[in-house]
Amino acid sequence: MQWLIDWMLGRTRVLLSETERAILLENGRFKAILGPGEHRLPARGRSLAVERHAIDASPNLASRFERVLLRERPDLAEAHLVTLQAGEGEAAALFRDGALHALSLAPKTRLTVWRDAGPWEIRRWPIGERLEVPEALRAEIERGGFQAQVVKATVEPGQLGLLTIGGRHMGLLEPGVHLFWQTGRQVTVRLVDMRWRGVDVNGQEVLTRDRVTLRVNIAAQMRVVDAERAASAVRDFEDALHRALQFAFRRTLGARTLDQLLEEKVHVDAEAAGKVRAEMAEIGLEIGEIALKDVILPGEMREILNRVVAAEKEAEANVIRRREETAATRSLLNTAKVMAENPVMLRLKELEALESIAGKVESLTVHSGTRGLLDEVVRLQG
Incomplete structure (x- = not known):
């Protein structure tokens, strides 16, 4: 019987549950946002459009009218919606019941949610030159699955990380997990091992002063003491050490006869090692023991x-x-x-x-x- 009365009076009946909201347009213009309950809308002589939204299934506003609604009816938007939009040079995060729901890193990106699907909280942080994500937000990003909006770098114990943003060196990273905002600028972390390690130069051919061709194997211990200098002074500091060992021993051994080399091996090691240490100190490397491990003679000379x-x-x-x-x-x-x-x-x-x-x-x-x-x-x- 009620439907007959509504028809006679020219009314449209809209019934919404607690988990539903509706956007009402009258004659193509926004009229209201309807909450839960029964709504009887006068429709005689009017063109009504009702767009329903299930806010429990999707708390985000997914409507083709979103942009126009925010622009034309800010009063309705303020009463029923929450908008997340970062300002210039800042990151904004939207929390729902204390859990991270969304991130915004640029003013041109915007997210609108239904206010009644909350409670909601918006937090903002300035994006510094190093683009580092605040420590309090890192666990939430990992737990909420927002890795696509950050760059993750892990620095193991015994290492340092060289941070480069947009081709510009931004400093060092200590051991640990580091997150950086994904703002479009390229973030690169180069890992530098600061521990002692061995470097071998095997099969190096040397011509002595008495024209005997030898093959020598050289071993050295090295570590990085100035990561920034080592990374900036040369392209590859391990390759630089490799070449320095080759040249130093080639010069030292080439100035001696075979008999002198066999008799003065300890002195040869000390002389060549001094040259290598002085050269590598200039690029931030500390060189430990350097030794001429093997001297391999041709078959007939043996x-x-x-x-x-x-x-x-x-x-x-x-x-x-x-x-x-x-x-x-x-x-x-x-x-x-x-x-x-x-x-x-x-x-x-x-x-x-x-x-x-x-x-x-x-x-x-x-x-x-x-x-x-x-x-x-x-x-x-x-």
Whole structure:
């Protein structure tokens, strides 16, 4: 029956639930924004349009009339809508029940939500030269899935990050997780390891002063002490160290003969290392131990050196053998002198000889006494 009365009176009935809102246009112009409940709208002689919105399913205003509504009826917009729009040089965040709902980083971007879908809170932060996201907002961005609007950089322990924005160096980043606003300017973080690490130069060919071609392996320890200088002074500081080691050892080894190199290896290491350390200190690197690990000779040169070493060792062995023979002869001569001057000592030696002979035969017969036997032994030995 009620519909018949509405028809007779020329009214349109609109019923909205608690989770619905409607934009009412009369004769093409905004008339009102309808809240929950039953609405009977006079329609006779009028053209009515009702646009329904389910604010529980989508709290954002999705209407083709949004721009016109905000411009023509700011009073309605103020009463029923909340608009998020960042100012120049600032970031704006919209929170719903304490949780991050939306971000705005540019004045040209705007988001409109239904006020009754809240409660809503808008917070604003200035965007500095480094574009860093405030610490209090980082967890909300990670949790809410807004990574597309930020640039994330992770600096591990033992590292430093070189921050560059739009091609301009903006300083260093300490270990940790850093977020930067995505405003259209390119954000780059170059990681620099500040810990000690090894650098090897393998298979470097060197020509000595006596025209012997060698292959050497060089090892060095290095670390970065000034990350900004190391990154700005050269394009690749590890490659710069590699080349410095090559040139320093090539110059040092090329000024010596092979024999000098083998004899003065420690001095060669110290001389070349001093040049490398001085050069690398200028670009922010600290160089630790530098060592000439291996000196690899050509095959024929190894054979020659082996023969030389063998001859030297043989000569040393001959000298030692002659020395021992001389010492043994001198000892015998001294023993003979003692026996000549001391008959008792001679008799003891005779007894030792007799004992030695007796140990090698089964039986021994003595005919003329011990003295006669010893005389016979002496004659036999003579």
